[in-house]
Amino acid sequence: AFEVGMEDGFVKVVSPIDDTPAQRAGVRAGDLIVRLDETPVKGMSLNDAVKLMRGKPGTKIILTIVREGQEQPLKIEVVRDIIKVTSVKSRLLEDAFGYVRISQFQSHTTDDLLKAIEKMKSKVGGPLKGLVLDLRNNPGGVLNAAVSVSDAFLEEGLIVYTQGRINDSALRFEAAPDDVLNGAPIVVLVNAGSASASEIVAGALQDHDRAVI
Secondary structure, eight states: OEEEEEETTEEEEEEEOTTSHHHHHTOOTTOEEEEETTEEOTTOOHHHHHHHHOOOTTOEEEEEEEOTTOSSOEEEEEEOOOOOOOOEEEEEOGGGEEEEEEOSBOTTHHHHHHHHHHHHHHHHTSOOSEEEEEOTTOOOBOHHHHHHHHHHHOSSSEEEEEOOSSGGGOEEEEOOSOOTTTTOOEEEEOOTTOOTHHHHHHHHHHHTTOEEO
16 A cells, blocks of 8 residues: 555655555655556546555556666556554664654554553663654654644644634644653654655654754
8 A cells, every 4th residue: 555646647656655565565655657457547547546456455466667767667566455554663772762663644643652652661661862753654644643743742832733714724733741752852754755744743843843854
């Protein structure tokens, strides 16, 4: 599975989602899908292309991909499967530093993040000295999850606001006191595949000088 959009009439991969058949097969952010099996993508709507890519678990599809830096199109075989995404993964690094990977923002992401941090603290036997927050190839997800993840590391201040044509659509999200890391340094990893909710988190932490991006 991957987050996709349209570019020049082809399907562009915004970001492959961790631990899914496409990611394991080698599909990368920025790839242009030009053919699905023997069917050209050019002229097809995004919805029609997505329908063609979906299918019964265990069946195969060959994606013909144009990748920057490659002279010839690539053919990648993907075996369809039922997708169960684990949005948060974590591990301890050296010297009591933690690493957390968020692959997309779901309703339970913040709870999973807090549990992961507490688990690492327990292993260390005290506070973490710092955290690497990996948002690379994270296409986004639920706005409230992005807000609450940001809030977990901020003591105060504006996280994000929304504004639309209708007065009632204007919303402000402010951080509440209590930083789960007690001010320990944070490095946020992003790339071209980090979009939407990932940009909200990275931007909020950067704006408040809470993290290095």
